[in-house]
Amino acid sequence: MRENRFEIVYTIYKILLNYYGHQNWWPAETRYEVVVGAILTQNTSWKNVEKAINNLKNENLLKEEKILNVDEDKLKELIKPAGFYNLKVKRLKNVTKFIVNNYGNTEEMAKTDKDILTLRAELLSINGVGKETADSILLYALDRESFVVDAYTKRMFSRLGIINEKAKYDEIKEIFEKSLPKDLEIYKEYHALIVEHCKKFCRKKPLCDDCPIIVFCKTSLNK
Structure with a gap:
């Protein structure tokens, strides 16, 4: 695959958005x-x-x-x-x-x-x-473009081979912010999509069958 990791990060966002649709996070009134x-x-x-x-x-x-x-x-x-x-x-x-x-x-x-x-x-x-x-x-x-990295992000993107399993928070954050357009809604949606994907497929014990991004995964046994 010739895409570099920055291109892959954005490609994965578009695939997940197409698969799950808009998540409209964060659920709050104020x-x-x-x-x-x-x-x-x-x-x-x-x-x-x-x-x-x-x-x-x-x-x-x-x-x-x-x-x-x-x-x-x-x-x-x-x-x-x-x-x-x-x-x-x-x-x-x-x-x-x-x-x-x-x-x-x-x-x-x-x-x-x-x-x-x-x-x-x-x-x-x-x-x-x-x-x-x-x-x-x-x-x-506060509606600022600051990408959120959580445990789901680390799990999913280390399995994809995009980040090192031991990468530090700010290193991971920087990869996402370099990969994505400076767009508030993309930042919000991507974080929510990662959470959704990890609940459905990229669990602690992954369910790789039918995973929409399996082609990018470096650790799946189902490729």
Whole structure:
């Protein structure tokens, strides 16, 4: 195959989009809800996060000032379905306090003219916000072209031979950002498509039969 890995990354995006259709991520009603989801989804499934977010919605707490002012014990109880609730309460308060103190709210933060690198550095300075969480907030809450790398991305693209299994986060991120047009919707869709594909085919124990990108796979036994 003569295509280089940058061309293959974009080709795979187009194949997955054609196969699965638009995923329309991130499922949220407000920018701040995305921020909350990005914290709560650390080390847990989205299904569990949805339960926690619904609890917050039922209490009308999905607003920055309300999260800052709510009693920690009550907040722990509400986000319990997402797991690690003692830790996540602190992280949720930390990121919310940063947003309120520096921007007023997430809507205003999204309007800032600061560049991506500055915003990313700010987010990474917050205790409890790592690279994946920061990029999720940048991409889905603040509408900035910052590609999100997660465990699915590493699994899938190491099997495809695009990345080294031990590649670092920023190395992988750079490959995607060099491979793709600087297009917000493509960044959002691709991350969602990777998640969908890994749930359907590229599981821990892969289901290679009928995989739409099997031709690119370096590790499949079914080629």
